[in-house]
Amino acid sequence: xxxxxxxxxxxxxxxxxxxxxxxxxxxxxxxxxxxxxxxxxxxxxxxxxxxxxxxxxxxxxxxxxxxxxxxxxxxxxxxxxxxxxxxxxxxxxxxxxxxxxxxxxxxxxxxxxxxxxxxxxxxxxxxxxxxxxxxxxxxxxxxxxxxxxxxxxxxxxxxxxxxxxxxxxxxxxxxxxxxxxxxx
Amino acid sequence: xxxxxxxxxxxxxxxxxxxxxxxxxxxxxxxxxxxxxxxxxxxxxxxxxxxxxxxxxxxxxxxxxxxxxxxxxxxxxxxxxxxxxxxxxxxxxxxxxxxxxxxxxxxxxxxxxxxxxxxxxxxxxxxxxxxxxxxxxxxxxxxxxxxxxxxxxxxxxxxxxxxxxxxxxxxxxxxxxxxxxxxxxxxxxxxxxxxxxxxxxxxxxxxxxxxxxxxxxxxxxxxxxxxxxx
Numbered sequence: 001x002x003x004x005x006x007x008x009x010x011x012x013x014x015x016x017x018x019x020x021x022x023x024x025x026x027x028x029x030x031x032x033x034x035x036x037x038x039x040x041x042x043x044x045x046x047x048x049x050x051x052x053x054x055x056x057x058x059x060x061x062x063x064x065x066x067x068x069x070x071x072x073x074x075x076x077x078x079x080x081x082x083x084x085x086x087x088x089x090x091x092x093x094x095x096x097x098x099x100x101x102x103x104x105x106x107x108x109x110x111x112x113x114x115x116x117x118x119x120x121x122x123x124x125x126x127x128x129x130x131x132x133x134x135x136x137x138x139x140x141x142x143x144x145x146x147x148x149x150x151x152x153x154x155x156x157x158x159x160x161x162x163x164x165x166x167x168x169x170x171x172x173x174x175x176x177x178x179x180x181x182x183x184x
Numbered sequence: 185x186x187x188x189x190x191x192x193x194x195x196x197x198x199x200x201x202x203x204x205x206x207x208x209x210x211x212x213x214x215x216x217x218x219x220x221x222x223x224x225x226x227x228x229x230x231x232x233x234x235x236x237x238x239x240x241x242x243x244x245x246x247x248x249x250x251x252x253x254x255x256x257x258x259x260x261x262x263x264x265x266x267x268x269x270x271x272x273x274x275x276x277x278x279x280x281x282x283x284x285x286x287x288x289x290x291x292x293x294x295x296x297x298x299x300x301x302x303x304x305x306x307x308x309x310x311x312x313x314x315x316x317x318x319x320x321x322x323x324x325x326x327x328x329x330x331x332x333x334x335x336x337x338x339x340x341x342x343x344x345x346x347x348x349x350x351x352x353x354x355x356x357x358x359x360x361x362x363x364x365x366x367x368x369x370x371x372x373x374x375x376x377x378x379x380x381x382x383x384x385x386x387x388x389x390x391x392x393x394x395x396x397x398x399x400x401x402x403x404x405x406x407x408x409x410x411x412x413x414x
Binding site for chain 1: 192193196197199200201202203204207226229230231232233234235236237238239240241242243244245246247248249252253255256257259260261368370375376
C-alpha cells in the first residue's frame with residue numbers, strides 16, 4: 001500500500017484524523033527529536049519542544065499554507081523555533097559542551113558532517129554542509145544547531161556582526177543551491 | 185544593495201533562528217514596505233525556510249521515548265494520556281507535596297523549575313521520594329511508585345559538572361553498579377527518566393564522569409541514596 005505523502009497526511013490531520021497525525025509523528029518524530037536534542041542538549045527540553053511543535057501542527061494544520069514551504073520544513077521549523085525558545089529561556093548561562101548528548105567533537109559542524117546514517121537525503125545534506133567553507137559552516141552550525149542568535153555568534157567567534165551576517169547569507173545561498181530539488 | 189538584499193539577509197538568518205527581536209521587527213517593516221503580495225519576498229522566505237528545514241536531516245534520527253507518541257496525541261487532542269513507562273509529575277502532584285515535606289519546595293521554586301503535568305489529577309501521587317545525601321550542593325531526589333516500572337530523577341540548584349564531564353547515576357545491587365543515565369543540570373534543574381529497573385537496586389549513587397558516560401564508575405560517589413528502607 002502506498003504511503004501517503006506529506007500534503008495528503010496534513011489534509012487528513014486538518015480534518016481531525018488521529019491516525020494521520022500519528023503517522024506524521026512517526027515519520028518526523030525521530031528527526032524532530034534529533035534536532036531538538038541537538039539544540040537544547042537536554043532530553044526533557046527536547047521532548048518539550050517536540051511535543052509543543054506537534055501539538056501546534058495539529059492545531060495549525062488547517063491554516064498551513066503550502067506556498068510558504070513544504071510540510072517538512074514547516075514542521076521542522078516549529079520544532080527548531082520551540083527548541084531555541086526553550087534553550088534561550090531556560091539556560092542563558094549554561095555551557096553547551098556539558099549538555100550535548102552525543103560525543104562532542106572539536107568542531108560541532110564536524111560532528112554533524114561526520115555522522116553516518118541513512119543514505120539519500122541525510123547524506124546529501126551532510127555533503128552540502130561539508131562542502132561549505134568552514135567559516136560559513138561554523139556560523140550556520142552555531143545558529144541552527146546551537147540556537148545562537150547572530151549577535152551571540154559574533155560574540156562567541158569574536159567577529160564583527162557584519163561578518164557573521166555576510167557569512168550566514170553566503171552559506172545559506174550555497175546550501176539553497178546545493179539542496180535545490182529536495183523539497184517534498 | 186538591491187531592493188531585496190536586506191530582506192534576503194534577514195530571511196536567511198531568520199530561517200536559522202538567528203534573529204534578535206529588533207531584527208525580527210526590522211524584517212517585519214521591510215516586508216510591510218514591500219507589501220503582502222511581493223512574490224520575490226515570498227519566494228525568498230520559502231527558499232530559506234526549506235533550506236533550513238533540510239538541515240535537520242543532517243542529524244541522525246533519534247528514536248523517541250516509548251509513550252511519547254501517546255502523550256503528544258493526548259495533549260493535542262486534549263485528553264488524558266494512555267499508559268506510559270514512568271511516573272508523571274505536576275505542580276499539584278504528590279511528588280511536589282512529598283518534596284515539599286523534605287523542605288525542597290523553596291529550592292524548586294527559586295530555581296524556576298517547571299514540571300510537565302501529566303499526572304492523573306487528585307491521585308495523591310502515590311510516589312515514593314528518596315532524597316540523595318552528599319556534598320554536591322542543591323537538591324536531588326528520585327521519585328517512583330514501588331512495584332511499578334519507571335522512575336524519575338529530579339533536581340534543583342545543582343551545580344554544573346566540570347567542563348567535559350557529566351553526572352552519572354548508578355543503580356547498585358549486591359555491590360554491583362549499573363548505569364542509570366547521564367545528565368547535566370540546565371539552569372540547576374534536572375528532570376530525567378531513570379534507565380533500568382530501580383526496583384532491583386539497593387542503593388543509588390551519583391558520580392562525576394567523562395561526557396562519554398562509561399559503563400562503570402570511574403570516580404567516588406558524590407551523592408548517594410539508600411533504597412533499602414523502601
